[in-house]
Amino acid sequence: MDFAPDATTRDYTERARAFLVEHVLPAEPVLDEQLAATPDDWTVRPVVLELQEKARAQGLWNLFLPGRHPGHDGAGLTNLQYAPVAEITGWSPRLAPVAFNCAAPDTGNMEVLNDFGTPAQKERWLEPLLDARIRSAFCMTEPEVASSDATNIGTRIRRDGDHFVITGRKWWSTGAMNPDAAVFIVMGKTDPDAARHRQQSMILVPRDTAGVRIVRPLSVFGYDDRDHGGHAEVAFDEVRVPADNLIAGEGDGFAIAQARLGPGRIHHCMRALGMGERALALMIERASSRQAFGRTLAEQGVVREWIAEARIQLEALRLLVLKTAWLMDTVGNKHAMTEIQAIKIAVPRAVQQIIDRAIQLHGGAGVSSDTPLAELYAGIRSLRIADGPDEVHLASLGRAQLRG
């Protein structure tokens, strides 16, 4: 349980921080301009491509993928090593993760292909994803049902000779509005009569397959997240793909989803800590500089308490994230289940409060686009819903405690 950063971690962290300060933060207003100039465009903007080029040149690329991957650019970091680097990317979640090719949902999709893909699947989809030549989407959640209960999944994947035929409707397919998202990993039921967690399978669906229809973009508190390729509702109407597109075997979908979600959750939490740190930094700056009634905000009312509580929360939760990463590295994701759930619940909740208080301290600037706070808020708020609402995880963690 040694959480001290080793030499590799320190090296990557320092370089990532330098990159953030030197390249990413100054690129934020540039991104805003480029987005404003092309309101109907869902592709990655030029400023992002430039950042990717610079980051890759510095070896800040595909850092999320644990273990060595010969022939790729991955750094082979452990989760514990990756954690502080990912945290730094959370300071600028619209730019830094994608700059390092470490942005969801591509990261999770690459992990799935890396862990469960056939050589042919890897060659066709993993390679270009690792190169950021294409992007991808993950189609799991459905509009009509509580998707946190996997037995509710309504999408059907029907075998038809050498093909599978997919019919269903998904939403919150992040990135799917981007026409460069060339492939979708779709979860559906191959056997509704199988055991509870053997009904589902995952399959690769190229975007341009007949029957795939992007229905509409979804917004998050008014934000369309165009820079990330948005969030799409996607209809699959008798979509036919070769049987080889299945990932692993029939009935493996739930297990793959679980395998994917562990790292996905901890990555979100790592970045969330960075979001919280940025909000705290903004809070401190504001409290020190803003005057009202003859004194700085720092000298008034609850402000110092807010700052202190933010610092305490971030310190305690960072340690819990590091312990979780260390457990995943040493005993495996399965045995880190309780800790993964714990941070999935606790980190977004705490960071949401920190950002909310930072907004309050900034007044009108806090809810507007003059600070990153309102958009950070929308992001962190959604995390408490995405991939299972807090309440499902709380109940599950509580049940586990009751059992043993």
Place this chain on the structure above:
Amino acid sequence: MDFAPDATTRDYTERARAFLVEHVLPAEPVLDEQLAATPDDWTVRPVVLELQEKARAQGLWNLFLPGRHPGHDGAGLTNLQYAPVAEITGWSPRLAPVAFNCAAPDTGNMEVLNDFGTPAQKERWLEPLLDARIRSAFCMTEPEVASSDATNIGTRIRRDGDHFVITGRKWWSTGAMNPDAAVFIVMGKTDPDAARHRQQSMILVPRDTAGVRIVRPLSVFGYDDRDHGGHAEVAFDEVRVPADNLIAGEGDGFAIAQARLGPGRIHHCMRALGMGERALALMIERASSRQAFGRTLAEQGVVREWIAEARIQLEALRLLVLKTAWLMDTVGNKHAMTEIQAIKIAVPRAVQQIIDRAIQLHGGAGVSSDTPLAELYAGIRSLRIADGPDEVHLASLGRAQLRG
């Protein structure tokens, strides 16, 4: 302290509710379509004009203005009578208040003109506002300073013969993006050396005066509130208006602002209760209909607690709002100061939590535009900042308790 609705109140409330159900709620998707069809338009949309016509025909018009106003359409309701009507408009804050010509900031501006305007000012500006022929903005908050401290106001109103010359910068001028907002009420300092609360004055500035420049729209979370005429940053650069445009006397600005803010705050609170009721209604509907893990959400975890707590909060705070209205009607706004502050703090805070929980219960639909919840959240969250952040009011109310 009799809060029971009298016959007039019951009549207006029933008619307002019927109007909401019959006309306003069905108009919501129509508004969305019209907004989507004309993304760069800041004027009132056709569907709103149609609603206004219908509402006015039914006498649901200018209900906010207390007392009788011969020659106008006003209903002459007391604050206590208006409260439940305003609450109903809160169910659909984008449409219902404006349909009844009861939307901020026009209501506050009409009150100022009604209470402090000269006959000429009334004829020129109040009449068309009561008719909804024009709209208006209120320019008080400034970007560079903590505007909750009125001594911080940087805008200057300088006498120059028969004119005043205004220079300064305002933001969060709600409605000002709408080109039909024909007049701005601007607060600035006429005498920075006067006593603390005699430095400020208010003046009428026609939109088309030379030197008035709409700098940019502001967003609230990701919403630009185009249907309300948005929120503008406005620059005043040596803007010259006749001395007759001054409202009341030099140095009266702070007092007028205070007079304006009392009713403004209670109207916000009344509507906020309606927002909370709608969120609760949506929560109940969702909890009853949505299934997960074999049971409805209502049968699981914290959901019933959330619903119960929402009901309790709304009941208690409604009574406090009614008492405040009754005090304003009977002893005057000044003597209802503590209660006005109390509801300004407590109502948005409680309703924010209710809406947030409703969002949580709706999952992805909650943060998107598929329910009104996320936009309601953005609105209520801003209320905790607008017109003085909670903390300023808490400290002030606390001081008052400590004094007496």
Place this chain on the structure above:
Amino acid sequence: MDFAPDATTRDYTERARAFLVEHVLPAEPVLDEQLAATPDDWTVRPVVLELQEKARAQGLWNLFLPGRHPGHDGAGLTNLQYAPVAEITGWSPRLAPVAFNCAAPDTGNMEVLNDFGTPAQKERWLEPLLDARIRSAFCMTEPEVASSDATNIGTRIRRDGDHFVITGRKWWSTGAMNPDAAVFIVMGKTDPDAARHRQQSMILVPRDTAGVRIVRPLSVFGYDDRDHGGHAEVAFDEVRVPADNLIAGEGDGFAIAQARLGPGRIHHCMRALGMGERALALMIERASSRQAFGRTLAEQGVVREWIAEARIQLEALRLLVLKTAWLMDTVGNKHAMTEIQAIKIAVPRAVQQIIDRAIQLHGGAGVSSDTPLAELYAGIRSLRIADGPDEVHLASLGRAQLRG
């Protein structure tokens, strides 16, 4: 829905307040001395008897009993009239309620006898209770089961000719340690096979009946509440009483309990408001007078916020209590069920926080017996458990909302 105090209410309230200030508050240290002098005594102390004599002489007696009761000293107040009087008694809950013969559980027991008792039962037990010649206990909660679910009740009341025979074990029988508590109202099952809410009956058990055994006193935090007759665990071992001791009919126990609990709950809430007001008054005094780091506590950190929030909560919840009282008076206790549950949940919760913050502001004096705060805390904390824990009421209220 007129909550304004009428002349009767104002008169009683003013006299009760004067009595509190003049007689009750000065008696608090006297009670402490008398308690310290006789540590093993559970009877009412002399100072209480003196207060009762004075209060009765002033007509401040049996105020809790709604409606006129010819021949008794009752004031015949409505719930709405009684509310502010009861609130005043909450300032000194150890002395003021009992001084006015308005203390639980005798109040509830008198109500039961008044509403459901036979003339003989009234003569034998109600008369001396109204005179405070005896005291009583209510034996409902049982140690082995969750008593908020009435079907769990384990005590059996078996018919045997002209007698009933009672066997079971009760606890939290408040007042029962006092040897002057001459009669116990005991709830038990006469027919375990009847419909869910027809299994239970209530019966009068004189303290000195064979088989009644006071097992032990219970403490609340570290307090034994000796001044109130404590809280007893009581064993009933084949206790035989005449059949005439049954209150109303067999199977009526649940209905009587419900009828008793409504007024009991609102009385608790009224007094709780007074406890909150006293804590707030102490907070204000302390914040104004205590110096640290060169300034009074009032000028630092969160103190003003705490005071403001306490004031807001007390104002809003008082209105909800008044509305509940008004509903009970006008449409009956049954139709005020939601409101009774609402205040049962909300008032103790809010007052607990106020008292807790007052403790915090008083430091060491707050947790000790140098202020009444710690003992007030113990009392209010228990209220969130007594007569159904918050969670049972929240779930029930939530279900009611979901139904309608």
Place this chain on the structure above:
Amino acid sequence: MDFAPDATTRDYTERARAFLVEHVLPAEPVLDEQLAATPDDWTVRPVVLELQEKARAQGLWNLFLPGRHPGHDGAGLTNLQYAPVAEITGWSPRLAPVAFNCAAPDTGNMEVLNDFGTPAQKERWLEPLLDARIRSAFCMTEPEVASSDATNIGTRIRRDGDHFVITGRKWWSTGAMNPDAAVFIVMGKTDPDAARHRQQSMILVPRDTAGVRIVRPLSVFGYDDRDHGGHAEVAFDEVRVPADNLIAGEGDGFAIAQARLGPGRIHHCMRALGMGERALALMIERASSRQAFGRTLAEQGVVREWIAEARIQLEALRLLVLKTAWLMDTVGNKHAMTEIQAIKIAVPRAVQQIIDRAIQLHGGAGVSSDTPLAELYAGIRSLRIADGPDEVHLASLGRAQLRG
């Protein structure tokens, strides 16, 4: 930053846990009996002396003292090694710490003597304390002033030839009611005109010195903590002691206090985690076994959420405590100031909520003495006041963040 327990830690932890289960928990009811049998006795009870003998025989003795102490029984553990052992003692705070001779305030007093005492002072006082032959008290807090501001200290220590003369009044002198508390460490001002933090000194005052008067015991939520020697108010009236009784030099009192408080705070936090774990264990047991409305409590409402949140809080805060211990061991107490403040604020707050919820889940048993919960609550609640209220630490930590 390696928090994994080493072999020594594992060994002590396992033996401490075994001792807790085998000897301490069964001794709890015995202690209650012995306390009940001798209500006016403030000395250590026989059951404690027996536990001490057993523990000492097993080498579970003086574990709190960091580093080796030749000739003593101390284990020479680091803070990091001691942490999990101390946590275990928190499961039974009335018995386990004192059984291991690791109970406050003796621990802090022994540290002061060990770090700052002269050989003569050590021989006279430290030796018998390490042997548990005597006990001691720490007299710092004063009743009249906010003692968190050390400049408020009113006690005077005046030089008079070869003696110092002490006059003042202290309270919350824990343990001082015990006649075996043979020595008091008293903080007072030797030079009120010196620099802010050089005014204070500490001096050893034997209990039997003329002028020392135990004024009265103080209670905490009704508990007198007799088993710990209670909490005394102590008057010092011209108390004359030899000049050699001064600890370190004149003006060193504040520095010694700070040195003493760091370890004291972390020890409290370690034990608090154990208190939280015990409450959680009780909550789990209750939730699994108690039935209401046809299901266990675990299957209803918010119970699972409470259990999950308790687990998450305890995990995160334990890591923060371990990090703090590690910092104290590696960079020194001074450089761990922020972390010490963080845990001083966060741990009692979280554990208080856990215990409160455990109380709620236990209903009447929770507030009574049938579970240890109410007494645990009183203890943890006081911790948020003792040694500086939360608010002082929050403001201080916030200021530190604002500075750098």
